[in-house]
Amino acid sequence: xxxxxSDFARDLVSELLTASGRSEINPKLDLESIIIxxxxxxxxxxxxxxxxxxxxxxxxxxxxDGTRSGSIGIKMSQPDGxxxxxxxxxxxxxxxxxxxxxxxxRLIKSLARQLRADIxxxxxxxxxxxxxxxx
Numbered sequence: 709x710x711x712x713x714s715d716f717a718r719d720l721v722s723e724l725l726t727a728s729g730r731s732e733i734n735p736k737l738d739l740e741s742i743i744i745x746x747x748x749x750x751x752x753x754x755x756x757x758x759x760x761x762x763x764x765x766x767x768x769x770x771x772x773d774g775t776r777s778g779s780i781g782i783k784m785s786q787p788d789g790x791x792x793x794x795x796x797x798x799x800x801x802x803x804x805x806x807x808x809x810x811x812x813x814r815l816i817k818s819l820a821r822q823l824r825a826d827i828x829x830x831x832x833x834x835x836x837x838x839x840x841x842x843x
Contacts, residue, residue, distance in 0.1 A: 711749035714739035714784050717756055728764050736781035751819040758812050759795040759838050767799025796837040
């Protein structure tokens, strides 16, 4: 009936980096243990997975071999009873992103609405930071 979203995020980052073969990308984790109701687990997990996968896929494409090193961060906290999730990277940023036209962004916004969450994309200079806050 309960789901530890921080344990999930820790495992997901590790598995995605291993599966991608991108050993030049450094994970930066700042995860408080946060337990959420089971009914919120699937949409939260889908959002986190989509944000991390997009960062791995799009943020690090500059070097001579088509890739560049960098870091992906995920921070989770629960101030004032709200769940805050922040996914960031120090990659190329969203200048060339398709915005609302991309399936991933529409999916994330739809899941955020389902969870009554606020979501904000920010230029992290360099990179991108997405901040999700939900009751």
